[in-house]
Amino acid sequence: MAEDLPISLPFPVRGLPTRKPLRFDLKTTAQDRALLAALLGISAVHTLRFKGEIRPLGRNDFELEADLDAQIEQPCIVSLQPVLTDIRETVVRRYLSDLPEPDADEMEVPEDDTTEPLPEVIDAGAVAAEALALALPAYPRAPGQELGTAIFGPEGQAPLTDEAIRPFAGLAGLAAKLGKPTDSES
Structure with missing residues (x-):
């Protein structure tokens, strides 16, 4: 070579x-x-x-x-x-x-x-x-350029987001309803 x-x-x-x-x-x-x-x-x-x-x-x-x-x-x-x-x-x-x-x-x-x-x-x-x-940088980005979030789903239904498919994403909301402090609050 x-x-x-x-x-x-x-x-x-x-x-x-x-x-x-x-x-x-x-x-x-x-x-x-x-x-x-x-x-x-x-x-x-x-x-x-x-x-x-x-x-x-x-x-x-x-x-x-x-x-x-x-x-x-x-x-x-x-x-x-x-x-x-x-x-x-x-x-x-x-x-x-x-x-x-x-x-x-x-x-x-x-x-x-x-x-x-x-x-x-x-x-x-x-x-x-x-x-x-x-x-060499594998993914060069110009200043201020961000990748957008692609959200896909079938017509007539709410598309799934990354936040919605995380198994423990709803625990913070549940803890708030029950009045228990989360790790970020303690």
Whole structure:
């Protein structure tokens, strides 16, 4: 998949320094960002910068830590107006040379989702694209936009609302009739 990405900053593992960090600063062109926006299915990636370092962890392992700084545009899920979102987060990936292979029969999702097997090439561009995809708001909303309440029902009958179908919704009213205080009153 890394070959299909519009941004790439590859670092062959064999060439990485084993005693000191290797610093990088991925800056993108307007064309790179337009292709990335199309790949992610969003309106635009206005800015994208991925700056950090790859440092050795022991003899054969490496850690990538970088700051992702981006501004993206997506349509509002309510009104389809453009919504600008600033994304700023620190991304960490640990590449381990002797990461145990999971059994094919049983596989647990590890708690540490930053650990990966050591590849031949660490592509900072691919890591940036993945981190951006994971950071995108799933349901962007323009300021002041609210989802309305949809109420459906057969003709001639009162439609059911969320409040009416809650099994304990009427208990507060019943407690008030009986003169007993509710949790909110005590």
